[in-house]
Amino acid sequence: MRGGSLDIFLDLVRIDSPTRREAEVCSWCAAALTELGFTVEIDDSASITGSDTGNLIATLPGVQCDATLILSAHLDCVDPCTGVIPSVEDGVVRSEGPTVLGADDKAGITAILVAVARTVGSAGPRPNLMVILTTAEEAGLAGAKALPPHAFDGDVCLVLDAAGDPGSIVVGAPTHYTFAARFLGVAAHAGIAPEKGCSALEMAAQAVCAMQLGRIDEHTTANIGRIEGGTATNVIPALATITGECRSLVRSRAEEVRAAMDRAMRTAAEAVGGIVEIEWSLEYEGFVVAEDSSELKLVSEACRDAGFNPTTFTTGGGSDGNIFAAAGVPTFVMGCGMQDAHSINEHIAIQDIDGVAGIVSAVIARMAKG
Numbered sequence: 420m421r422g423g424s425l426d427i428f429l430d431l432v433r434i435d436s437p438t439r440r441e442a443e444v445c446s447w448c449a450a451a452l453t454e455l456g457f458t459v460e461i462d463d464s465a466s467i468t469g470s471d472t473g474n475l476i477a478t479l480p481g482v483q484c485d486a487t488l489i490l491s492a493h494l495d496c497v498d499p500c501t502g503v504i505p506s507v508e509d510g511v512v513r514s515e516g517p518t519v520l521g522a523d524d525k526a527g528i529t530a531i532l533v534a535v536a537r538t539v540g541s542a543g544p545r546p547n548l549m550v551i552l553t554t555a556e557e558a559g560l561a562g563a564k565a566l567p568p569h570a571f572d573g574d575v576c577l578v579l580d581a582a583g584d585p586g587s588i589v590v591g592a593p594t595h596y597t598f599a600a601r602f603l604g605v606a607a608h609a610g611i612a613p614e615k616g617c618s619a620l621e622m623a624a625q626a627v628c629a630m631q632l633g634r635i636d637e638h639t640t641a642n643i644g645r646i647e648g649g650t651a652t653n654v655i656p657a658l659a660t661i662t663g664e665c666r667s668l669v670r671s672r673a674e675e676v677r678a679a680m681d682r683a684m685r686t687a688a689e690a691v692g693g694i695v696e697i698e699w700s701l702e703y704e705g706f707v708v709a710e711d712s713s714e715l716k717l718v719s720e721a722c723r724d725a726g727f728n729p730t731t732f733t734t735g736g737g738s739d740g741n742i743f744a745a746a747g748v749p750t751f752v753m754g755c756g757m758q759d760a761h762s763i764n765e766h767i768a769i770q771d772i773d774g775v776a777g778i779v780s781a782v783i784a785r786m787a788k789g
């Protein structure tokens with residue numbers, strides 16, 4: 420690893436790392452962290468996630484400090500992300516071709532590497548550091564979900580993976596349920612013997628109409644994402660499928676909305692005379708950090724130390740942060756300055772990466788003080 424944050428970032432975005440093909444960028448990071456004195460482990464998650472590598476877990480013992488800081492980011496990028504050609508103009512990096520830039524989440528990886536390199540290069544106390552770079556975050560947090568238990572052995576976790584300026588801190592994310600439902604009716608000729616049929620599409624339609632969707636309350640959302648069914652205009656449809664989801668920052672509300680959606684589907688199937696099979700999945704648990712938490716105070720003060728105004732907010736989306744928080748680690752998902760992520764207009768100002776690295780360094784310094 421050579422050069423400053425811009426060089427590191429450009430090196431990283433030039434390495435292809437679509438979801439489940441993170442091996443090359445993982446080796447690059449492993450080499451950089453080894454050079455900095457970390458012990459690097461690649462966990463056994465590849466067989467679970469289907470990636471060509473496990474998650475990277477790198478540890479460095481602290482100096483005169485027992486606390487452990489986890490710094491995490493993800494290795495994969497959303498498509499289209501192969502053959503990225505970065506260009507730099509006025510301190511802003513974009514991708515020249517028809518790809519995303521990959522600042523999501525290579526800006527986060529860069530900020531971590533720059534901050535830990537600075538720490539290793541300076542004398543004085545520091546906390547135990549654990550750098551965790553995950554695979555397949557963009558595929559439902561698959562890598563983080565497969566981390567071994569010792570990956571959660573930290574006192575504070577910073578996940579460097581949010582939109583928003585340096586200093587923005589995600590302090591809450593929802594519990595997220597998804598479902599796939601199959602309505603089963605009876606096929607019959609629509610003109611000759613409709614009495615013999617039972618329409619699966621009618622069940623699905625009634626179910627969707629009975630659901631409360633969109634933003635249900637301040638903390639809660641629900642959606643039907645896809646509906647499919649039927650074969651021909653003259654056939655009563657025997658099968659219809661729908662997929663959907665609900666999310667809430669309030670755990671009990673997520674359960675209530677899940678139950679209401681489930682009930683709407685079962686009631687509709689019964690009313691039309693068919694049956695429904697519903698498969699629910701808990702994608703991840705939500706978290707909300709208490710406003711008076713000492714860890715939030717520490718991270719906010721560190722933002723100020725680095726010259727940024729801390730701004731806390733909650734999000735409707737999930738991240739690896741949900742997995743660390745669910746494991747009981749006080750977790751903050753930090754704004755990294757990435758703009759228009761998940762689009763080919765994605766870009767980032769290099770000074771924002773430096774700013775986030777400064778915040779990470781300040782968190783390290785504050786934890787070292789105890």
Ligand SMILES: [Zn+2]
Nearest residue numbers: 493523524580
């Ligand atoms: Zn991301």
